[in-house]
Amino acid sequence: MTDTSKNETNATGAPVTDEAPNTASADVEALQARVAQLEKEVAEYKDQWLRAVADYKNVKRRTDQERADLIRGASAGLILKLLPVVDDLERAMNSVTPEVYASQWYSGFKLIPQKLQTVLDSEGVTPIAAVGADFDPNFHEAVIYEAAGEGQGGKVVAELQKGYMQRERVLRPAMVKVGQE
Known part of the structure; x- marks a missing residue:
């Protein structure tokens, strides 16, 4: 008796053997393992991407805050330099004599401290x-x-x-x- 199963072929021309179902299940298992591995990699990449986005947002927020602090610090430095001028103008205004107070020059001079105060108020x-x-x-x-x-x-x-x-x-x-x- 001869084994006819060894001589049979399938539609593609490949020989049909008893080992084919085992090979197919092994291939399916290998593919499922590969899919699981790829899903794990996708999850890792997604996690890394989300962390990178969060880091970027934090860096952007921090640099915006540092920029605002720098601008505030620069204006504070300028204002500190102007404060002695404000003090001098106040002393000058408080020591005006009645003759100077009545002059047109003084009424124009009073606008300077007012404008300076407006600038300080705006800051x-x-x-x-x-x-x-x-x-x-x-x-x-x-x-x-x-x-x-x-x-x-x-x-x-x-x-x-x-x-x-x-x-x-x-x-x-x-x-x-x-x-x-």
């Missing part, structure tokens, strides 16, 4: 309240302590130089005289 610069407030070393610089009346201990009794803030940041603390009981 968020405000004076620090001092006289009558409790002494706060975050906002006030005590240069003189003097005996004060009852209830004036620890309070600012006089302002020697105005302090300024830019939004929530102290540009220059107010130089003050503090009362002691």
Whole structure:
């Protein structure tokens, strides 16, 4: 007797054997393993991509914040240079004699501090309240302590130089005289 199964061929001309079903299942298993491996790689690549996108967003946010801080710092530096000019203009305005006050020149001169104050206001610069407030070393610089009346201990009794803030940041603390009981 001869084995006829070895001589049979399928439609493609390949010999049909008893081993074909085992080979096909092995091929399917290999392909399923390959698909699983590729799905794992896809998940890793997706995770890496999501991390890269998050890192990019963080870097962009951080650089935008640093740029804004740099601009604020630059304007703060310029404002700090202008504050002595503001102080001098205030002293000059407070020491005007009645003759100068009545002149046309002085009415034009008064516009300069007003324009300067407009610029400071546009940059968020405000004076620090001092006289009558409790002494706060975050906002006030005590240069003189003097005996004060009852209830004036620890309070600012006089302002020697105005302090300024830019939004929530102290540009220059107010130089003050503090009362002691």
